[in-house]
Amino acid sequence: MTSATPPVHRHPYGDTLTGVLRHQAAAFPARVVYTELSQDGSERASITYGAFERRVRAVAADIQQTSRPGERALVFLPPGLDFITAFFACSFAGVIAVPVPYPDSPFSNRRQEHRLRQIVKDAAPSVILTTSKDTAGAEDGSLGTTARAVGVPAVATELADKWQDPLSTAETVALLQYTSGSTSAPKGVVLTQGNVTDNFAGLTGSLARHTWLSGNGSDFTSVTWLPPFHDMGLATLIFPVLVGGHCVLMSPTTFLMRPARWLEVMSSYRAQMTTGPNFAFDLCVDRIAPADRAGLDLSRWEVAICGAEPVRSSTLARFTQAFAPHGFRTSVFMPSYGLAEANVFATGTHGTHEVARLDVEALEQQGLAREAEDGRPARTVVSCGRPPGNTVLRIVDRETGQPCPPERVGEIWLAGANVARSYWRNPEATRSAFGGVLRGEEDTFLRTGDLGFLRNGQLYVTGRADDLIIVDGRNIYPHDVELTVTASHPAVNAAVAAVFMVPGEEETRVIAVAEMAQRRRTTEPAGAAGTPARRDVVLAVRREVAEEHQVGLSDVVLLNPGRLPRTTSGKVQRGETRRLYLSGELDTWL
Structure with a gap:
């Protein structure tokens, strides 16, 4: 048997977050x-590497007063400096960070509160890192624990002198990253210090910017508004430290209320890098009027990582067209694929991105990625690039368990030092997801549950195996139908919809759930006004889906704005939407 896993590429200043930050603080204290x-x-606060490292040591020393290495710390803070200080303090204290949503998150709701209590029960934290005002409330059991609460802003900086190095190694567990729960209850992915640092080494290699990894990132600035408790949001906070750069923090609420602020900050700070899901780039086009784009200078923007949800080629084209006059280039986009189990980043190639135009019949009936001829029904799929040099990717036939040839759809399997090895205290789920074995290879693979194919070494993601809609022997990807639903009528939210199957008396029924738009799209024809009739919207959805996919919808449900169930990262929860549909609990429009 042979191992396909490439050599591990560690960070040059150590393979722990503690070692990296201590080095950067010593090298670039000011x-x-x-x-x-x-x-x-406006700037609320800034902090230097030297002051940040000392502040982290102070909070870590406070944690060490009552918690031992290996115990869990709930990071229960709003986005901002206190959150990232608390996160790094966990590493410095040797405890396992458990980042969770804070109640003022735009994605927080009653379902997310239930999810939070599930996480607390599973992780059993010994300490809660929170705001000063929430300290008393956090200890009263309202979160499902009576662990000691530490008000991070109130910790005395002088405590830094009492910090003791826990002597962590690459194998020390750094955090439990709870999955978003888009397909199931949240599970804690166990990520080690080495998983984290190796993942960023791979990302830097894919960006072909090795000077960043060397720590000479004095000219590097990134901007983020992503929720920091989510895997991609947390990664955008850590990465600048590993390259010696500067990170500008906005809150998710700021972006959602005024998307233009994101691009204004990119322009004013002359930032090179940012990250966002597909809907964020659509939102910028739809919500930033041409007059509000005046003055933007996006010419220094080098990398826009787009991931966390399916990447639409139409989104990339629309955004480029809208902001090219302001210096944006389509080569800036870096469509990527990742998941919490692989520490966020699994594939992605910076530069030109390939787009496949696939024959729908061959894809749905044979699982073949064949280019569509002119006049044939086609599905467009954006390449998510290649895996970095320290990650192994295989496409595997779910029935035979054997690797698929190029351009045949199968399950995506991953191996490498950035890939986790288990879920927290969940041996059954661990065996199912992390026990993938291929004949002739000694590596153990992560079975992602996602479907895709390889073409010229690049990954194209087609959907999730559990979400497939089977109609007349065809494997239809719900995301394709959802795109049609969101484009069927201007009154429908252009970013989100959910399509799924439910059992019927004689046959399976296909259901579409759409959300009404909060405001008109800037691309809507001038003169359109008034509230559309529910009947007109439903008929438009049915007609477009039938024509585009030859699928008859058994029901179309329209929801009030913002009421489609989402994960903490903003992804649609098809499973939860299906459950609420069957129980009659959806918040319907009109």
Whole structure:
């Protein structure tokens, strides 16, 4: 048997977050590492590497007063400097960080509160890192625990002198990253210090910017508004530290209320890098009027990682067309694939991105990625690039368990030092997901549950195996139908919909759930006005889906704005939507 796993590429300043931050603080004590912005874009606070490292040591020393290495710490803070300080403090204290949503998150709701209590029960934290005002409330059992609460802003910086190095190694567990729960109850992915640092080494290699990894990132600035408790949001906070750069923090609420602020900050700070899901780039086009784009200078923007949900080629084209006059280039986009179990980043190639135009019949009936001829029904899929040099990717036939040839759809399997090895205290789920074995290879693979194919070494993701809609022997990907639903009528939210199957008396029924738009799209024809009739919207959805996919919808449900169930990262929860549909609990429009 042979191992396909490439050599591990560690960070040059150590394979723990503690070692990396201590080095950067010693090398660049006066360089600004984080800047936190207010909602109006003004600077609320900035901190240098030297001051940040000392602040982290102070909070870590407070944690060490009552918690031992290996115990869990709930990071229960709003987005900002206190959150990232608490997260790094967990590493410095040797405890396992458990980042969770804070109640003022735009994605927080009653279902997310239930999810939070599930996480607390599973992780059993010994300490809660929170705001000063929430300290008393956090200890009263309202979160499902009576663990000691530490008000992070109130910790005395002088405590830094009492910090003791826990002597962590690459194998020390750094955090439990709970999965978003888009397909199941949240599970804690066990990520080690080595998983984290190796993952960023791979990302840097894919960006072909090795000077960043060397720590000479004095000219590197990134901007983020993503929820920091989510895997992609947390990664955008850590990466600048590993390359010696500067990160500008906005809150998710600021972006959602005014998407233009994101691009204004990219322009004013002359930032090179940012990250966002597909809907964020659509939202910028739909919500930033041409007059509000004046003055933007996006010419220094080098990398826009787009992931966390399916990447639409139409989104990339629309955004490029809208902002090219302001210096944006389509080569800036870096469509990527990742998941919490692989520490966020699994594939992605910076530069030109390939787009496949696939024959729908061959894809649905044979699982073949064959280019569509002119006039044939086609599905467009954006390449998510190649895996980095320290990651192994295989496409595997779910029935035979054997690798698929290029351009045949199968399950995506991953192996490498960035890939986790288990779920927290969940041996059954661990065996199912992390026990993939291929004949002739000694590596153990992560079975992602996602479907895709390889073409010229690049990954194209087609959907999730559990979500497939089977109609007349065809494997239909719900995301394709959802795209049609969201484009069927201007009154429908262009970003989100859910399509799924439910059992019927004689046959399976296909259901579409759409959300009404909060406001008109800037691309809507001039003169359109008034509230559309529910009947007209439903008929438009049915007609477009039937014509585009030859699928008859058994029911079309329209929801009030913002009421489609989402994960903490904003992804649609098809399973939860299906459950609420069957129980009659959806918040319907009109």
